[in-house]
Amino acid sequence: MARQILRIQFGSHLYGTSTPSSDFDVKSIFVPDARSILLQRAKRVVNDQRPKAEKEKNYAGEVEEERFSLQRFLELASEGQTVALDVLFAPAWAATEPPAPEWGEIIANRHRLLTRKSAAFIGYARQQANKYGIRGSRVAASRAALKLLADAFSSTDKLATLDVSIRALCDTHEHMALHEDRTPHGQTVILWEVCNRKMPFTASIKNAHDIMKRLVDEYGKRALMAESQQGVDWKALSHAVRVGSQAIELLDTGFVTFPLPNAAHVLEIKQGKLPYQEVAAEIEDLLVRVEAAAARSALPDEPDLEWIDDFVASVYRTEVLGAV
Structure with missing residues (x-):
């Protein structure tokens, strides 16, 4: 049977934003049982929740629990995933029961898991x-891109044929730039990025036009949403x-x-x-x-992956030997 290391209140009860209608979100960390470890069948994540219909919400006070194996939790923390970082900094009062000794060692080495990249954050x-966001500069960039593509509309010509015009637009608009990328075969591809939408120069003008049309429409809907708040x-x-x-x-x-x-x-x-x-x-x-x-940030560029491996190996080894 899996051994629990930590179980805490999560979500709104941890953040301080709960209301009488809030459910209870719980996160926990476990060490898989020895047999699962030896047979390499240890589950990494276990979700305990009732089946719900599509878009059905939890009722007030309902408890949902997500459990992470020790190895998976430390992986998520080293990647800067928000769920793991929230657990990592949860205060003692959030624990539903006293944690196992391993949790104290994790907290003592918490600095080894943090990086300036904090990728997920x-x-x-x-x-x-x-x-x-619907900042005007985003809207202006998307509309300028759409106009260029509409004026040069073609179902077969590639975006590369507009190279000069695209570079001119990038010089005059925020949220617009050109990037280089490499294919798996080592070929260099130029990408035109507009408001976080990336379009390769190898794509057709029509495809790029469709992408920008959807973006402009999306901004239009968002503007209406801002006015009506519906x-x-x-x-x-x-x-x-x-x-x-x-x-x-x-x-x-x-x-x-x-x-x-x-x-x-x-x-x-x-x-x-x-x-x-x-x-x-x-x-x-x-x-x-x-x-x-x-x-x-003064945080390191990379997490201490060697410490993570050593710690998980030590805990799992102890679990296996203790079952003999």
Whole structure:
């Protein structure tokens, strides 16, 4: 039987944003049983939740638990995945029961798992800014790209035929640039990036036009959403602000505080009490601050993977020998 290392309250109860209608989100870490380890059948993640219909929400007080093997948890932490980092910095009061001794050793070596890349934190903040931000410069870049493609519309000509015009646009528009990439066969490919949408020069003008048309339409819908505030995913917006704030604290201090220092503000967003445009602008600003924090951070570039391997091997070895 798997041995538990840690079990904590997660989600809104950890962040300080819970309401009477909130469910209980629980995360735990376990050591697989000896037989599973020896047979290499140890589960990495186990989800305990009731089957639900599509879009069915949890009821107030419902408990959902996600359990990670020790090895998987440390992998996620070393990758900077937000779920693991939240667990890693959860205070003692969040534990539902006393943790096993291994947890104390993990906390003592927490610095070995952190990096300035904090890939998931930064990636999530960037993704949410691109998704929810409607800064005018983004709209202008997407519309300029669409106009160029519409004027040169062709179902067969490649994007490369517009090389000169595209480079001219990139010189005059923010959120637009050219990048080089390599195919698996070693060939160099030029990518035109507009508002985080990347289009290879080998693509047809028609395909690029369709991509930009969808982006411009998306921005149009988002602008209407900002005016009416109908259909806004406020929970997702609150997560974007939460993660951006956590990323800045982690990159600057090597620590994440719970409950969230800005818990009241995050809860206001979650409940839809602030204007969409204001929140979207905040997410855009957070992204700029996260990128700046990553550039100045004193955290190491890479996690200590050797320590992770040694620690997991030691714990699993002890588990196997103890079962003999």
